[in-house]
Amino acid sequence: MTDGPTHDALLVDLDGTVYAGPRAIPGAVEALEVARERGRTVSYVTNNASRAPGAVSDHLAELGLTVTEDDVVTSAQAGAAVLAGQLDPGAKVLVLGTDALADEITGVGLTPVRAEDDEPVAVVQGHSPDTGWRQLAEAGLALNRGVVWVACNVDPTLPSERGFLPGNGSMVAALRHASGREPQVAGKPAAPLLRQAMERVGASHPLVIGDRLDTDIAGGHAVQAETLLVLTGVSTAADVLAAVPDQRPTYLADDLASLDDLESARVGRDDPWTAEVDGEALVLTGDGDDVAALRVLCAAWWATGRDGGPTVRADGDAAARALESLGLVADRGPTPS
Structure with missing residues (x-):
């Protein structure tokens, strides 16, 4: 594997890069297993805040990857860490997302709640397929009081085996429009999620890998890392040709098989x-x-x-x-x- 002497970790996106919905993208598992067997540090860094790291690692293991819970870093963890750095211990946080996100809030010493009547001092928003008007309304009421707002990610779409579905960013857009406010963002393309992944494995020169210019590649730029864009998910050939400077990848390939000879994929x-x-x-x-x-x-x-x-x-x-x-x-x- 020739991924270059400066890459001390592979920070790999999941949706659209390793899998689409429950199914692995062809060749992805094999390429990542070869990378691991050749001594590469592989971390899975996902903007999807809907599942706990253990559930994600279980899914990856079912697909055939050698992985532990510690190899997975989610935007829910990053969002919780961003809030923990700003709030007093035990502070109430209105969770707009899954129970997995609520568990991450508890894990950093904060108190998850679900209603504005509980007088939260912050809102954290992550993807959940069950988010509806009533949940958005509770969060909107809190935001109108001026509480802290952290979005785990702002991806407008979520790749699936059926096609592209509305992502957390689409729900964030509803609250942005209703409140006139902008959230702090924990996931890619903002730096907190990738920095957390780098710190966990002690990496200073990672390769950030993904399928989206506006999240994965822009996130790599945010932490001054080299990037690999694979054309297995959201971004197309037309998109990458027209990319703005801070969304241009270092390497460009069909899929993760390029990890076996990365230098040949350099733009x-x-x-x-x-x-x-x-x-x-x-x-x-x-x-x-x-x-x-x-x-x-x-x-x-x-x-x-x-x-x-x-x-x-x-x-x-x-x-x-x-x-x-x-x-x-x-x-x-x-x-x-």
Whole structure:
């Protein structure tokens, strides 16, 4: 495995990277087991606050991974830690989320409650499939009093085997709109979750791995870490080509199999593909792997310093096939999500 001498831990996202819903993404388990067997420190860092670390590790073990509860760091833990650093011991926190999130609040010495009538001094919000209007209303009443508000994460969507579902960020948006306030964010792309994961394993130069530019890759930038984007979840080829600077990955690959030869997935490395800027367009020439073509396109476009995505044109049949496979239709620029 050639993940470079400076990466002292792999901080791996879960939803859209290791699994989609209950099922493992093809090849993910095998790649991570090889990484562990070769001596890499692997931590699983998830923005999903709905399950306890033990439940997450049990799920990963069922998929075939060698993992313990201590290998999992959740945004619920990060959210609880953020509140513990601001509130007095025993302070009441209105929990808008699952019992697993409430347990994390208890674990840091605070008192979870579920209603505004309990006079909480803070609100913590994490994903729960059971969140409805009544729960949002209780939190909204507390927020209107000016209490501390921490969102475990603000992902607008959640990948599943059925497609993309509303994520915690969509529920946060409802309260943001109703209260006119902005929460503190514990999960990616904010730094607290990744810093907690780094501290747990003693890492100073991790590789942050995920499927989302706006959370995983931006989170890596927030802690000044190198990043690997895999195209197995939310972000698409068009998204990455149009990415803003603080969402651009160091490495780009189809999936986690790239961990076996990470340097070959570096954006900007030498490659048989070439991409040249022609006005507002990029022209792709050559032959080879589709994602390698995307890496070359990204390197060429990002170097221009321009905003948004370019029109992409193919020079030759191989280039046309690659662009079609990537969803980058010639003469029609990719639209960032």
